[in-house]
Amino acid sequence: NAGVTQTPKFRVLKTGQSMTLLCAQDMNHEYMYWYRQDPGMGLRLIHYSVGEGTTAKGEVPDGYNVSRLKKQNFLLGLESAAPSQTSVYFCAIDGDFQETQYFGPGTRLLVL
Amino acid sequence: GNSVTQMEGPVTLSEEAFLTINCTYTATGYPSLFWYVQYPGEGLQLLLKATKADDKGSNKGFEATYRKETTSFHLEKGSVQVSDSAVYFCALSEMGGTSYGKLTFGQGTILTVHP
Numbered sequence: 001n002a003g004v005t006q007t008p009k010f011r012v013l014k015t016g017q018s019m020t021l022l023c024a025q026d027m028n029h030e031y032m033y034w035y036r037q038d039p040g041m042g043l044r045l046i047h048y049s050v051g052e053g054t055t056a057k058g059e060v061p062d063g064y065n066v067s068r069l070k071k072q073n074f075l076l077g078l079e080s081a082a083p084s085q086t087s088v089y090f091c092a093i094d095g096d097f098q099e100t101q102y103f104g105p106g107t108r109l110l111v112l
Numbered sequence: 113g114n115s116v117t118q119m120e121g122p123v124t125l126s127e128e129a130f131l132t133i134n135c136t137y138t139a140t141g142y143p144s145l146f147w148y149v150q151y152p153g154e155g156l157q158l159l160l161k162a163t164k165a166d167d168k169g170s171n172k173g174f175e176a177t178y179r180k181e182t183t184s185f186h187l188e189k190g191s192v193q194v195s196d197s198a199v200y201f202c203a204l205s206e207m208g209g210t211s212y213g214k215l216t217f218g219q220g221t222i223l224t225v226h227p
Contacts, residue, residue, distance in 0.1 A: 004155075033214070042116075042201060042217035043156070058214065090155055092215075100146075101215060103155035 003027050004104035006091050012110045013081045021076040021107050023091030031094035032074040033058075033101065034066065036087040043090065049074055081111045114139045118202050118218035125192055125225050133187040133221050135176075135202035143204040145169075145178050145185040146215070150199040159187075159200070192225045199223070 003026035013019055023032060030051045035043040035058075045058030049068040063085060065077045078085060088108050092101040119134040137143065144163040148156040160169030165180035174189045185202060202218040 040219050042219045043215070044217070045214055048214060092156075100158050100161065103148075103157070105155045 004091060004093055004102055006089075006104040006107050008107060009105070010108045010110075012112065013078075014112055015082060017081050018077070018079050019081065019109075020078075021089055021091075021109075023074045023076070023104060025072055025093050027093060028071070029093045030071075032068065033092040034064075034074065034076045035090045035092065036060065037090060037106075038087050046076065046089075081109075083111045085109065086111045114143065114204060114216045116202050116204055116216055116218035118200075118221050121220070122222035122224060125223070127194055127225055127227050128191045129225075131187070131189040131192045131196075131223070133200055133202075133223070135185045135187065135218060137183050137185065137202075137204050139183075139204055145176070146203045146205070147174070147176055147185070147187050148201040148203060148217075150201065150220075152198070156201065192223075194225045194227055197223055197225045 005024050007022040033048040034046040036046055037043045044060045046060055046064050047055055047058050047066040049055050052068055052071040055066045055068055067075045088106050090106050091104040094101055115138045117136050146161045147159040149159045150156045159174055160171040162169040162178035165178055168175055168177045176185050176187045178185055199220045199222050201220045203215045
């Protein structure tokens with residue numbers, strides 16, 4: 001997966017708990033993305049970053065925050081988890097040729 | 113805004129059958145088009161892409177042609193194998209021609225191939 005790792009692989013949270021998902025790349029790509037995947041809805045963009053220190057909102061940003069303090073890492077935070085945030089979360093990086101994104105293996109999150 | 117619509121699944125085929133998965137899109141500009149594949153328990157992998165009208169993307173026996181006149185990018189394969197069983201996603205980049213185009217995905221089509 002072009003050197004994209006995600007931590008953790010699986011997590012169960014109770015409503016109201018917080019957590020941080022980590023995406024790390026061992027490439028030197030500028031652009032990183034967080035998507036969520038839900039049945040019948042494809043992948044939807046939550047937030048993205050076009051470089052260290054920058055972040056921007058995607059299609060479904062509510063309830064999430066992100067940070068890109070280091071170029072290699074893109075963190076996705078849930079301050080107060082809700083059952084509607086039960087999903088599979090994928091990180092992606094912009095590839096080494098135009099317009100191809102490489103995806104991490106995913107984090108499965110269950111909010112009870 | 114931009115949108116991608118894929119044919120409803122799941123699709124179930126016998127080995128060596130012909131595959132078509134329809135994909136149509138709506139975009140304001142001139143997007144690039146992609147097919148991604150997701151094998152069970154894995155992340156998405158790029159299968160093929162096309163960046164301008166009439167381009168044909170191809171990989172692993174799959175192909176798709178960028179048809180601007182019908183706003184379509186249908187995926188085809190002449191003879192499927194059991195190992196092709198996966199979820200297939202059609203997608204477009206929000207800003208065609210730029211390397212930080214945000215992807216807009218279709219809902220995905222589950223393909224199951226039986227021996």
